[in-house]
Every structure is written in C-alpha cells, then in structure tokens.
Amino acid sequence: APPKAIPKTIENQRVYDETTVDPNDEEVAFDEATDEFAPYFNRQTVPKILITTSDRPRGRTVRFCEQLSTVIPNSHVYYRRGLALKRIIPQCIARDFTDLLVINEDRKIPNGLVLSHLPDGPTAHFRMSSVRLRKEIKRKGKEPTQHVPEVILNNFTTRLGHSIGRMFACLFPHDPQFIGRQVATFHNQRDYIFFRFHRYIFKSEKKVGIQELGPRFTLKLRSLQKGTFDSKFGEYEWIHKRREMDTSRRKFHL
Amino acid sequence: RTKTQNFCRNEYNLTGLCNRSSCPLANSQYATIREEKGRCYLYMKTIERAAFPRRLWERVLLSKNYEKALEEIDENLIYWPRFIRHKCKQRFTKITQYLIRIRKLTLKRQRKLVPLRRKIERREKRREEKALIAAQLDNAIEKELLERLKQDTYGDIYNFPIHAFDKALQQQDAESESESDAEKEEEDDEDMDKREFVEGDDSDLSDFEDMDKLETSSEEEQEEEEEVEKKASHSRSKGKTPLKGPARTKRSYIQIEYEEETEPTAKTKAT
Numbered sequence: 001a002p003p004k005a006i007p008k009t010i011e012n013q014r015v016y017d018e019t020t021v022d023p024n025d026e027e028v029a030f031d032e033a034t035d036e037f038a039p040y041f042n043r044q045t046v047p048k049i050l051i052t053t054s055d056r057p058r059g060r061t062v063r064f065c066e067q068l069s070t071v072i073p074n075s076h077v078y079y080r081r082g083l084a085l086k087r088i089i090p091q092c093i094a095r096d097f098t099d100l101l102v103i104n105e106d107r108k109i110p111n112g113l114v115l116s117h118l119p120d121g122p123t124a125h126f127r128m129s130s131v132r133l134r135k136e137i138k139r140k141g142k143e144p145t146q147h148v149p150e151v152i153l154n155n156f157t158t159r160l161g162h163s164i165g166r167m168f169a170c171l172f173p174h175d176p177q178f179i180g181r182q183v184a185t186f187h188n189q190r191d192y193i194f195f196r197f198h199r200y201i202f203k204s205e206k207k208v209g210i211q212e213l214g215p216r217f218t219l220k221l222r223s224l225q226k227g228t229f230d231s232k233f234g235e236y237e238w239i240h241k242r243r244e245m246d247t248s249r250r251k252f253h254l
Numbered sequence: 255r256t257k258t259q260n261f262c263r264n265e266y267n268l269t270g271l272c273n274r275s276s277c278p279l280a281n282s283q284y285a286t287i288r289e290e291k292g293r294c295y296l297y298m299k300t301i302e303r304a305a306f307p308r309r310l311w312e313r314v315l316l317s318k319n320y321e322k323a324l325e326e327i328d329e330n331l332i333y334w335p336r337f338i339r340h341k342c343k344q345r346f347t348k349i350t351q352y353l354i355r356i357r358k359l360t361l362k363r364q365r366k367l368v369p370l371r372r373k374i375e376r377r378e379k380r381r382e383e384k385a386l387i388a389a390q391l392d393n394a395i396e397k398e399l400l401e402r403l404k405q406d407t408y409g410d411i412y413n414f415p416i417h418a419f420d421k422a423l424q425q426q427d428a429e430s431e432s433e434s435d436a437e438k439e440e441e442d443d444e445d446m447d448k449r450e451f452v453e454g455d456d457s458d459l460s461d462f463e464d465m466d467k468l469e470t471s472s473e474e475e476q477e478e479e480e481e482v483e484k485k486a487s488h489s490r491s492k493g494k495t496p497l498k499g500p501a502r503t504k505r506s507y508i509q510i511e512y513e514e515e516t517e518p519t520a521k522t523k524a525t
Contacts, residue, residue: 084363129382152398178408183399189389192382196391200399208399210392218382242374
C-alpha cells in the first residue's frame with residue numbers, strides 16, 4: 001500500500017523566503033546586538049509606553065485604549081487633541097518614553113496601529129482588524145492584574161518578522177512575574193499577527209489550561225519605517241505593495 | 255432647492271438664488287464678484303455691450319486690502335442700483351472669509367482620505383479567518399507554555415519535580431544510547447547525510463524518500479536535541495512534517511526574551 005499522503009497546507013507549500021532567519025546566523029545575531037533594540041535587550045532601558053489615538057476618539061476606541069493600557073504595564077493613555085505627531089515625539093523623548101502607540105480610528109472602530117520605538121527607532125504601521133473588547137470575549141475571568149505578563153512570539157521567521165517581533169518584545173518589561181500567570185501572545189500566521197492575552201494554570205505536568213482575558217485584535221503589517229514617524233520624508237524599510245506582494249497565495253513576508 | 259426658492263446655475267449670479275432681480279440673464283445691468291486663485295475680481299455687465307458677447311463682462315481686479323477693495327467696489331458701481339451694490343459687497347465679504355479659512359486649514363494637518371477597495375477588503379477578511387483557523391492559537395499557546403515549563407523557565411514555583419526528574423532521567427538514558435549510536439555510525443557516508451540532515455534542519459531539499467529512510471533514527475536524536483539544546487528552541491519542523499502527522503503547521507518560534515534565563519539552567523541540567 002502506498003504510504004500515507006501528507007496533506008498540503010499553505011504552510012507546507014510556502015514559497016521559500018530567502019530572508020528567513022537561521023538560528024545560527026551570526027550576521028543576524030550581530031545585527032540584533034547593535035540595532036535600536038539593543039539597549040532594551042541589554043536591560044538598560046525600562047519600557048514606558050504612550051498610548052494615544054487619532055483625533056476625536058469614539059467610545060469604543062477609548063475603552064480599547066484603556067484595556068490596552070491594563071494589558072501593557074507601565075503605559076499611559078493620553079488624549080490627542082489635535083496635536084501633530086511631529087511635535088509630540090520630541091516631547092515624548094524628553095519625558096523618557098520608550099514607545100509610542102497610536103491607534104487610528106475610522107467610523108467609530110479602531111482600524112490602524114502605529115507603533116514607534118521612540119529614541120529614534122523604527123516605526124511600524126499596521127492595519128488592525130477584528131478588535132474584541134473584554135466584555136465581548138466569551139469567558140468568565142476577571143480583569144488582568146498588575147503583574148508583568150510573559151510574552152510569546154510565534155512564527156516570526158524572516159528578518160522582517162524578526163525585527164517586528166523584537167519591537168513587540170520591547171513593549172513589555174523584561175522580567176515577567178510568574179506569580180501573575182499572565183501571558184501575552186503575538187502569533188504570526190500567514191502575515192497576520194494575532195494578539196491574545198491569557199491567564200494560564202498548570203493543571204498537571206502535561207496539561208495547561210488557559211483562560212482568555214483582555215482584548216484581542218489582529219494586525220497586518222503595512223509598512224516599516226526606519227526613523228520615527230514621518231509620512232513624507234521617512235525612509236521606508238518595507239512597504240506592502242499590493243501589486244507585487246499579493247500575487248501569490250503561498251508567499252508571505254513576515 | 256428650498257420650498258420657496260430655486261438655486262441659479264449660472265456662474266455669474268450674485269446671490270445664488272433664481273430670482274428676477276438676481277438673474278444675470280434677466281438684467282442687462284449686472285455685477286458680480288468672483289474669485290480666481292485667491293484674488294477677487296468685480297465683473298460688470300452693461301447694456302451698451304449687450305451686442306458683443308465677447309466683451310460683455312468687464313473685469314476689475316480688487317485690492318487685497320479688505321477696506322480698499324470695498325471702496326473700489328463702491329467707486330466702480332457708483333450709480334448702480336442699491337441692491338446690486340449691497341449684494342456685491344456681501345458676496346465679497348463672504349469670499350474673503352472663506353479664503354482666509356482655506357489658508358488657515360492648509361497650515362494645519364490635513365486628513366487624507368484613502369479609498370477602501372472592496373475586493374481587497376473581502377479578500378483580506380477571508381484570509382484572516384483562514385489564518386486564524388490554521389493558527390490554532392490555543393493549542394499553540396498551550397504547547398509553548400508546556401515547553402517553557404519543561405525548560406525550567408519558571409523555576410521551582412510549580413510542584414511537579416518528580417515527573418520532571420523522571421523525564422530528565424529518561425532523556426539522559428536515551429541520549430547516551432543515541433550518542434553511542436552516533437559514534438558507531440560515524441564511519442558511513444550515509445550517516446554523514448543523516449548527520450547533516452539532523453543538524454541542518456533548514457535544508458529545503460528535503461526529499462521525501464530520504465525522510466522515510468531516516469525516519470526512525472533521526473526522530474529520537476532530534477527530540478533529544480530539541481530539549482537539551484542550549485539555544486532554546488529555534489527549531490524548524492519543516493523536515494519533520496511527514497512524521498508528525500497531517501496538517502502540521504509550521505512551528506518555528508522564537509524565544510527572544512528568555513534566552514538569557516534558560517541558558518544557565520539548561521547548562522546545569524545538561525551536566
């Protein structure tokens with residue numbers, strides 16, 4: 001009898017991306033040691049995040065911002081009353097913020113995210129979709145506590161994915177408090193990054209139970225800029241070009 | 255179109271409504287204010303030129319100064335009916351005000367409207383759903399947590415030491431076995447291939463035939479390597495999908511934060 005056939009999944013058939021990171025790659029390791037996230041990974045800086053929205057946020061966005069700030073420790077929500085981003089950024093740097101998170105809003109729902117690492121770091125622009133607030137998630141857990149959560153980054157394989165993953169890692173303080181038993185997950189699948197926030201409990205040696213608390217959303221990377229946010233003069237490291245990049249169903253970039 | 259009044263479509267109309275008194279076609283002596291590229295002009299039409307359509311409308315540039323311009327209007331329309339004069343000035347005022355507002359707004363940030371594309375929207379949505387299903391997030395998270403538990407990132411918080419000990423013992427036994435195996439097999443050429451295959455996980459030339467041959471022996475070795483490896487779990491299951499069953503999603507994950515934490519403990523464990 002012929003051997004059992006392996007079903008072809010998109011992940012199996014994925015077009016080999018030449019920028020995939022080899023775990024033993026020295027160049028990558030060297031790059032990572034010297035790029036903008038190095039001070040964070042060397043534990044020199046403590047992350048401090050500023051969350052804000054576009055003008056005139058609607059109720060849903062506001063609540064989403066609040067929930068995000070409970071999820072990410074050491075984060076502050078500030079309202080943007082028509083201030084230009086270019087002017088906010090030097091102020092933030094002056095006040096020692098490490099990251100800026102802007103949630104863009106359209107028709108009363110949040111739909112975009114700009115994450116920028118502050119002291120002159122890269123800026124990533126995402127499209128956010130399927131945002132669920134805490135009360136819309138079916139579970140019966142309580143709110144997230146103030147403990148520092150753990151971070152899981154899944155499936156960030158290419159160089160680009162690697163740098164995005166590190167950006168996410170920078171949002172959270174380095175020492176998770178395992179007493180809190182909370183974990184924030186960024187899972188990349190086919191260029192969509194799913195964010196979940198769970199509380200886990202080990203029922204036995206091989207069984208773990210997770211309970212979802214906290215908001216959830218999905219992100220899709222639109223562009224990555226080298227410097228801080230600058231729409232006109234910034235140097236783009238990567239832009240999603242629809243015509244070129246969306247042609248094949250098996251090719252992914254993250 | 256309001257209940258009582260229509261709008262006039264003629265571009266030389268002074269008030270914008272369609273009335274007998276404010277229609278440029280109906281009145282042979284008429285004046286309007288129009289602006290072009292930020293400058294205001296006074297247009298006048300008189301009976302004498304009614305036969306020459308090309309020279310019908312006479313144009314006068316008004317000064318940029320608001321009050322001066324009002325005086326200019328006055329002196330140009332000096333003997334004209336009051337209604338037209340008044341409406342001209344009103345129109346001029348309105349125009350200057352909106353020009354000022356335009357100038358102010360262009361200095362502030364402007365909202366750029368980017369059109370959505372329905373087909374692309376729908377496509378993205380479908381793909382997202384499918385990706386979500388393919389991701390099996392809960393399973394993935396649970397596995398990751400169990401992995402971290404095994405690798406002792408949590409220290410001694412959880413009281414399953416006995417189990418862990420047993421596991422460690424088993425691993426060590428299996429490891430010693432596989433090491434001896436590896437030593438025996440050092441001489442063959444085939445086994446160089448095996449070796450390469452096991453270490454160089456990322457080879458994209460994984461032939462399925464080779465896989466079947468190396469199935470059993472490489473599996474054990476790989477499992478040990480995975481768990482005992484110091485560089486915590488940079489593993490790629492690409493070459494192993496036929497072994498682990500159907501529809502295995504590619505699991506390559508990166509523990510970025512805890513490399514430092516696991517390294518010391520793993521070192522002690524291996525010794």
